[in-house]
Amino acid sequence: xxxxxxxxxxxxxxxxGFCLCAVAATCQGCAYGxxxxxxxxxxxxxxxxxxxxxxxxxxxxLELAVGPNIQTATARATARIxxxxxxxxxxxxxxxxxxYGEMRAVDGGVACGQNANTxxxxxxxxxxxxxxxxxxxxxxxxxxxxxxxxxELMHALINQxxxxxxxxxxxxxxxxxxxxPGGDVLNADSLSYFCARAACTDFAPEPTTH
Ligand SMILES: [Zn+2]
Numbered sequence: 001x002x003x004x005x006x007x008x009x010x011x012x013x014x015x016x017g018f019c020l021c022a023v024a025a026t027c028q029g030c031a032y033g034x035x036x037x038x039x040x041x042x043x044x045x046x047x048x049x050x051x052x053x054x055x056x057x058x059x060x061x062l063e064l065a066v067g068p069n070i071q072t073a074t075a076r077a078t079a080r081i082x083x084x085x086x087x088x089x090x091x092x093x094x095x096x097x098x099x100y101g102e103m104r105a106v107d108g109g110v111a112c113g114q115n116a117n118t119x120x121x122x123x124x125x126x127x128x129x130x131x132x133x134x135x136x137x138x139x140x141x142x143x144x145x146x147x148x149x150x151x152e153l154m155h156a157l158i159n160q161x162x163x164x165x166x167x168x169x170x171x172x173x174x175x176x177x178x179x180x181p182g183g184d185v186l187n188a189d190s191l192s193y194f195c196a197r198a199a200c201t202d203f204a205p206e207p208t209t210h
Contacts, residue, residue, distance in 0.1 A: 055162030063095030086201030
């Protein structure tokens with residue numbers, strides 16, 4: 001089988017909230033990119049997904065290779081996720097790179113953070129490639145870099161190798177699709193959504209914004 005022909009690199013991410021677009025000229029609104037649409041197709045075909053032998057839900061833990069200029073934000077983000085979910089992180093040079101970087105525009109919109117994965121022809125994740133916060137996130141949203149990282153690392157915890165690639169979002173809170181002002185809370189809605197897709201060992205929603 002020529003697997004290489006089917007391997008796609010795809011992104012899930014966090015987009016600047018529509019509300020901020022009225023006040024921030026740099027924000028052009030937001031829409032999903034090609035990667036999101038491809039994954040929506042996979043999710044709409046449950047029979048195909050069932051035949052592709054998805055691995056059992058893995059332990060909720062990741063190894064991260066954190067860049068030197070984003071360590072404080074990452075430490076805050078991972079501490080928040082661990083406190084709310086019990087999921088854990090360790091540092092490793094072989095882990096997923098975490099860094100600031102330029103964001104790929106999605107349908108003319110603006111992304112604040114992205115999580116890049118490679119998956120095969122069945123939509124099964126092969127590798128986790130990068131977690132990135134937009135270099136210019138402060139021009140786009142009021143959220144902190146650590147809050148953007150909470151969102152992206154939650155994607156990364158769900159989309160571990162062997163899992164069916166999933167870029168869906170919760171309806172509200174920090175795991176919603178857009179950075180609504182004041183929405184940077186790991187609330188019960190975001191936590192419930194996440195823990196249905198990752199092996200949480202705790203369930204402790206955050207009471208306040210960060
Ligand atoms: Zn997202």
